[in-house]
Amino acid sequence: MNWKFTTARELLERVGESALTGGSAAAGRAEGAALGEESLPAWLLARDSFYSGKTEAALRSEIAHRIKVTRASLDRGVAQAQMSYSGMTKGGAVTLAASTSWPVEDRFFRLALTYALAINEVNACGGRIIAFPTAGSCGIVPGVLWAWRDARERALGPDHPRFQDAFIVASAVGILIASRATLSGAAGGCQAECGAAGAMAAAGLSTLLGEGPEASFDAAALSLKNSLGLACDPVAGLVEVPCAKRNAFLAANAITAVSFARAGVRSVIPFDEVVGAMKAIGDAMPQALRESAEGGLAKTATGLSYWDKIR
C-alpha cells in the first residue's frame, strides 16, 4: 500500500487505488458506500494505523476522547466568562451567548460563532484545549461541528462515526497544508493558523453534511482563498487579539464556503493550487507580520499600551 501523498489530487488517487485492491481495511467502507468505493476517512485511519502501530479501533477511541476534550473547553468558555491576565479577553462568548441583538436568526450560525470564540478564550486564559491545527486557531473546527450537532442533529456525538469522520477529513486538510506550506504563524502568518483551520472546518462540515472528498476539498479551497495573506500581528505577542475573535470570523468563513460548494458554486482555483499560493504568500510576508508582535495591530497605539499591562 502506498501511503504517501502531498496533494489532495494524490491523496484521492491513493484512496481510489486502495478501493480497486479491495480497500485498506475490512471495515473500511463508509456507511452505504458501494463495493469498490473506499472512504477517505477509513483510508486515513488505516494510514495512521500503519505508521503508529495502533489499531483503527484504538485510533477511533483516541479521536473520540479528543472530541470530548473540545466539548469540555467549549462548555467552560460558554459557562464561565474567561478573563485573561492581560485584560484583553473578557468573557466575549458568554456575552455573545446572552445577546438578544443578533441580526441573524439561524441558531447553527449563532452557535458556531459563539462556540469558536468560547474555545479560543479558554485557550487565551491558559485552559486545556486541543491544538487544531494550532492553539491560536483551536476553536474554529470544533466550534462549527459542535454547533451543527447542537442546532440540527442531537444524535451526533464523539462516538458517532460520521462526527469522527468530519474531524478526520478536517485533519486531512491540515496534513495537506503542513506538507506543502506550514501551520505556523511564525513561518507563514495567520493564514497558516486561522486560515488553515477555516479550510479544515469547511472540509469537516462538508463531510458532516454527507459531501464526498471532492466537494469537501472544494469548500476548503473556497475558505482558504479568503484568508490568504492574513497577518499574524498579535497584540503584546499574546494569543488573544486578534486571535480569539478571529476564530469566530473564520467559522463564518467556513460556513460561507460550504454554502457555496453545496450550491455548486465552485472554486476556480483548485485546493492544491491555493495551498501553493499560500506558501508563496507566506514566504513573501515580512517578519513583522509573522508572529513577532512587531507590526500591524501590535504596533497600534492601543496595541502598544498592552505591553505595559503585562509586565
Place this chain on the structure above:
Amino acid sequence: MGGRTIGILDVFGPVMIGPSSSHTAGVARIAFLARKIFPYPLDRALVLFYGSLARTYRGHGSDKAAVAGLLGILPDDERLGYALELAAREGLDVEIKPEYDGPERYHPNTAVIELWSGDKHARIRGASIGGGEIRLQSVNGFEADLDGSLEALLVLHRDEVGVIAIVSHILAANRFNIASVASHRKDKGDEALMVVEVDGVVPTSIVAQIRDLPSVSEVVYVPSIHA
C-alpha cells in the same frame, strides 16, 4: 528527519494547556526531550529564546513551558501553569534569556537549552515548527534531526569504519525496525553522533550492548513523546 509522516492525531492535537501550540506546547516538548538527553541531576539550566519566541515568550508562558519540560512535565499537564513555582520548590535554577539577534539559519521559533551537572554540560537546539510539532536540530554541537515521534538512540562514537553497520546489525538481530539513521561528525576520524530512530521500545539490555562497543563512548535513549 526519519520516517516521519504527519497523521490525523498530529493535526488534531496535542491536548495542551494554552495559549500557544508553538510557544507553549512546542517549547515544553523541546525542554522535555533535552532533559531526556541529559538525565543527570541539574546544577543549573539556561534557556535561550530566539526569533518570535524572544519577543513573545512572556505572554505565551514559554518560560513556564521550558521549565515544565525540564521538570518532566508534558504540554497536556495542568502543572505547566505553575512550573516556575514547582522549580523554585525543587531548587531548580533556570535562567531564561531572550536573544533578539539569532543566526539567520535558525528557525523563527528556536529555543536553545543548556544544562549543567558537575563537569557535564549539554547544549541542545530545538525548533518549534507549528502546531506543537518540534525538531531538535543540534545536540552538543552535532547536527541532528529528531522530532520525538519515535523512540531514538543517540550514539556518540569515534568516526570509524563499520560502526553504523554494527549498530544497525544489533538492532536488526533483535528485530527492531530502523526508521532512520543519520550520523554527523565534527571532522574526519573525530567524534560523531549517530541518531537512530526505531519503531518500538528498545530494552536496556540492547542499549547496553551498543554502549559496550569499543568505538562507542556514550548511548542516550530518548523515548517518544507521542506515546
